[in-house]
Amino acid sequence: MPPFMIIDRRTMLAGTAGALAAGIVPGALRRAVAADGEFKIGLLIPLSGPAALFGPSNQGCAELAADEVNAAGGVLGRKIKLIPTDAGAAPAEVAKSVVRLMLEEKVDLVIGSHDSAVRQAVEATVKGKGAKSFYLIGNDYVWARNSNEAAKSYISAGGGTIAGEEYVPLGAPNRFEEIVTRIKGAKPDVVLITVIGADNVNFNRAFASFGLDKDITRLAFLLEENTLQGIGAESSGNLYSCMAYFANVGSEANQKFKAAMKAKFGDKVPQLSTLGADAYAGVHCAKALVDKAGSTEAAAVAAASQGLSFATAGGTATMTGRHVDKDMYLALCKATEFEVVKTFEKIASGQSCPV
Amino acid sequence: MDPLIITQILNILFGVTTLAMIALGLAITFGMLGVLNLAHGEFVMMGAFCALVVDRAGAPFLLAVPLALLVCGGVGLVVELLLIRPLYRRPFDTLVATWGLSLLLRKLAEAGFGLGFNSVAVPLAGTTTLFGTDYPTYRLVLIVICIAIIAALFAWYGTSRAGLKIKAMVGNPDLARALGMPVKRLATTTFVVGSCLAGLAGVMVAPLVPVHPYLGLDYVIKSFFVLVVGGLGSVLGVVAGTGVIGGLDSVMSALFGSTQAYFTVLVVAILFLWLKPRGLFAHG
Numbered sequence: 001m002p003p004f005m006i007i008d009r010r011t012m013l014a015g016t017a018g019a020l021a022a023g024i025v026p027g028a029l030r031r032a033v034a035a036d037g038e039f040k041i042g043l044l045i046p047l048s049g050p051a052a053l054f055g056p057s058n059q060g061c062a063e064l065a066a067d068e069v070n071a072a073g074g075v076l077g078r079k080i081k082l083i084p085t086d087a088g089a090a091p092a093e094v095a096k097s098v099v100r101l102m103l104e105e106k107v108d109l110v111i112g113s114h115d116s117a118v119r120q121a122v123e124a125t126v127k128g129k130g131a132k133s134f135y136l137i138g139n140d141y142v143w144a145r146n147s148n149e150a151a152k153s154y155i156s157a158g159g160g161t162i163a164g165e166e167y168v169p170l171g172a173p174n175r176f177e178e179i180v181t182r183i184k185g186a187k188p189d190v191v192l193i194t195v196i197g198a199d200n201v202n203f204n205r206a207f208a209s210f211g212l213d214k215d216i217t218r219l220a221f222l223l224e225e226n227t228l229q230g231i232g233a234e235s236s237g238n239l240y241s242c243m244a245y246f247a248n249v250g251s252e253a254n255q256k257f258k259a260a261m262k263a264k265f266g267d268k269v270p271q272l273s274t275l276g277a278d279a280y281a282g283v284h285c286a287k288a289l290v291d292k293a294g295s296t297e298a299a300a301v302a303a304a305s306q307g308l309s310f311a312t313a314g315g316t317a318t319m320t321g322r323h324v325d326k327d328m329y330l331a332l333c334k335a336t337e338f339e340v341v342k343t344f345e346k347i348a349s350g351q352s353c354p355v
Numbered sequence: 356m357d358p359l360i361i362t363q364i365l366n367i368l369f370g371v372t373t374l375a376m377i378a379l380g381l382a383i384t385f386g387m388l389g390v391l392n393l394a395h396g397e398f399v400m401m402g403a404f405c406a407l408v409v410d411r412a413g414a415p416f417l418l419a420v421p422l423a424l425l426v427c428g429g430v431g432l433v434v435e436l437l438l439i440r441p442l443y444r445r446p447f448d449t450l451v452a453t454w455g456l457s458l459l460l461r462k463l464a465e466a467g468f469g470l471g472f473n474s475v476a477v478p479l480a481g482t483t484t485l486f487g488t489d490y491p492t493y494r495l496v497l498i499v500i501c502i503a504i505i506a507a508l509f510a511w512y513g514t515s516r517a518g519l520k521i522k523a524m525v526g527n528p529d530l531a532r533a534l535g536m537p538v539k540r541l542a543t544t545t546f547v548v549g550s551c552l553a554g555l556a557g558v559m560v561a562p563l564v565p566v567h568p569y570l571g572l573d574y575v576i577k578s579f580f581v582l583v584v585g586g587l588g589s590v591l592g593v594v595a596g597t598g599v600i601g602g603l604d605s606v607m608s609a610l611f612g613s614t615q616a617y618f619t620v621l622v623v624a625i626l627f628l629w630l631k632p633r634g635l636f637a638h639g
Contacts, residue, residue: 053470053567140614168613173573177366177494178608185359198573201472201565209491209563211482230472230565234480271471 038081039074041066041286053226057276061313064264065283068311075287076294082283118147119154120344121219121242121330122192126158129217131189133163137179137203138194140167147194147221163188174199176206184212193220201230208235224273225338233335242330245313246338247272249329253315272313281312358488363609365485369494371601372501376559377574378581378593379505380552386587387525387545390439391450394457395578396571397464398427398550402557403566404464406475410561416478419561423554430460431550435543443542457571464568472565497559504555509590521545577604580624586634595635599623 041062059082066080074080125131134155138144144167152162163186168174180203183191195203200223207213213235223241231239247258257280261269270276285308293304308319317326325346331338381395405423409416438456442449479496482489512518523531524541532538556574564570577600585596600620607616627634 053472055470166612169617172613172617173577174613174617175370175604175608177369178363178605179613181359181362181366181609184362198472198565198567201474202563205474205477205563209477209480209482209493211489211491226471230474230567232474232476234476235474 037078039076039078039290040081041283054273054275056270057273058279060261060265060270061272061276061280062283064260065280065311067264068260069283069287075290080283080287118150118221118242120328120347121221121240122151122154123158124330124342125190125217125219125240126155126160129189131160131217133161133186133188133190135163135183135186135188135191136165136194137183137191138167139170139196139199141170144194144196148192151192168195168199170196170199174202176203177210179203180206180210180212183207183216184210188216190217190219193218194222196222197227198230200227204231204239205235208237213237213239222274223333224275225271226273228333228336228338231333231336236333236335239333240330240341241333241338242328243274244326244328245274245277246329246331246340248338249314249340251314251327254313257313277313281310281317284311356486358486361486361488362490363605365488365490365495365498366609367602367605369498370605371597372498372505373556373560374577374581374601375505375593375597376501377553377556378578378585378597379508379590380549380556381575381578382582382585382587382590382593383549383552384546385582386589386592387521388439388542388549389444389446390546391446391453392549393450393453393575394434394460395549395553396573396575397457397460398431398553398571399557399560399574400464400568400571401427401430401460402554403475403561403564403570404468404557405554406558406561407468407473407566410475416476416562419558420555423558424551427554427557428547428551431547432543434550435546439546440539440542461568461571468568470567472567475561475566477562493562500559504552505590505594509594512590577601577620580620582634583624584627584634586636589636592634592636599635 062082066082069075070079122134134151136148136151138148148165152165155162164182166179166182168176168179176199191207193200193203200220204218204220207216207218214237216238218239220239220241222243223239224243225247228236228241245254247254257277258272261272288308288310289301289304292308293300295301305319309316311317312326314327328344328347329340330342330344331340333339377399380398381392384390384392384395402419402423405426406416406419409419409422434456438452439449442452477491477493479492481492483492483495484490485495512521520531520536520541523534523536524538528538557570560570560574564573580600581593581596583596584599585592585594600623603623604616604620607619
């Protein structure tokens with residue numbers, strides 16, 4: 001057997017940490033490198049089960065990145081070969097836990113960058129809208145709880161109060177009527193949303209159907225294009241999302257990224273979202289890391305991360321002190337489209353990465 | 356009374372009635388025919404997709420009702436004739452067969468509509484003021500419709516001749532056949548009715564949730580809990596079962612939170628399986 005090593009997300013994180021991790025996630029690098037021949041990257045993406053709706057975007061964006069890397073000479077002179085591996089499974093219960101696993105894997109890695117975004121977004125709503133009281137609703141797991149811990153400290157620093165905070169189980173068939181009723185009673189200025197996927201859709205639809213969307217601003221920290229489609233035009237009033245990537249961000253880098261996707265896939269471009277953009281950045285990051293380290297040894301990779309530059313859908317990212325500075329966007333939902341209303345430039349990722 | 360308490364009471368009523376509506380079809384096929392239909396959730400999902408198709412075509416929402424009855428009833432008929440009929444009285448085989456069917460139906464929906472979340476516009480959007488509180492109009496209407504359907508079924512099953520025949524078939528199919536009853540046709544009709552009810556439930560929930568191929572999974576588990584608690588073979592069992600499961604879920608959710616509510620429902624279902632496996636109102 002040729003000598004190879006597996007970079008799992010923990011080792012990878014040791015080398016890269018923080019916001020960059022967002023880049024690796026769906027392309028979660030569990031990969032084996034053969035000593036010669038092709039440079040194989042196993043892409044752990046959901047191809048079956050409910051989360052499979054994110055699969056095509058992840059795979060398409062990763063393929064584009066692989067093409068670009070190969071055109072530029074590959075990794076250590078070897079061509080990248082992506083090996084998509086199904087992280088989903090069919091039977092009911094397994095499928096549910098896969099959604100959990102996939103999204104959890106995704107988001108607890110994102111924390112390094114989202115952490116800071118929470119601060120900018122919270123400050124923007126406090127200053128811009130004069131928001132005083134906040135209600136926090138999230139799925140019951142580490143990313144949501146950590147984001148909310150961070151949010152609470154920024155809120156109290158800004159003189160705001162917490163009107164309520166609650167969590168619903170991840171992967172359970174949740175109903176939101178009771179929670180929406182409690183929010184109605186608490187009368188907050190802003191609801192911070194860290195529920196994800198179908199829960200995010202259900203919560204926002206219930207929220208709007210009780211007529212609360214008129215007076216209360218909603219701010220979500222993982223709301224991408226597909227989820228907004230499910231929420232629908234009539235339920236997305238006064239709803240904001242804060243993330244590092246939106247498909248219709250007007251930046252030059254994103255236009256180039258979108259044009260490249262269009263050139264590769266024509267009419268069959270998968271729905272672009274932050275998840276696909278992460279897969280794209282993940283492959284480019286892998287190339288940059290391994291090329292600079294000259295091997296896939298964990299220690300060498302860790303050392304190489306300092307000052308590393310690599311391509312992302314949002315432009316070139318540079319790592320310093322094992323963190324990546326990147327732009328974050330605050331977008332307002334207009335029917336089922338995002339409209340970027342504020343750009344937070346070069347946001348340094350937080351130091352409180354819990355992974 | 357505090358308007359918020361009234362809202363929470365309406366929430367409980369809404370939770371219980373919609374759950375009863377979804378469990379009803381399952382109770383009919385499982386309780387009366389002894390068919391543990393694991394694809395029941397997929398019939399709910401098909402009903403929801405009927406609503407989506409109607410919504411996308413820009414047609415009135417109510418058109419989804421006949422469409423869902425046609426689609427779910429039709430699929431139910433074919434499934435009963437080809438899949439269920441040869442397997443009566445072979446519960447494990449039925450279980451495996453309907454599980455396979457559920458996979459097939461999900462994949463067909465995926466092939467036709469993709470995996471993305473879809474939304475159906477809420478008919479009767481807006482809120483209505485009731486007892487001093489604003490409640491979503493569509494949810495209020497759903498509560499009323501669900502109660503009406505359950506009451507109608509209750510009355511029909513208890514008093515009609517067809518109900519009597521079904522009871523005879525359930526009680527002793529061999530004797531019923533010997534008495535000249537068309538047992539096979541009766542069983543087919545019963546299964547189709549169960550499928551239609553699932554489709555109807557799907558249309559009802561479609562404007563409330565993201566419509567996607569895996570929608571059925573969210574409902575089928577709780578429906579089974581309802582049958583575990585309520586017992587098989589009677590409409591009363593379904594009502595009692597949803598009262599306990601849906602009521603507990605909503606009350607705990609209103610008082611403590613969703614995690615505690617989900618935990619309580621699971622514990623109660625397990626306790627019933629353990630201590631009272633025939634449920635509250637077991638048939639016979």
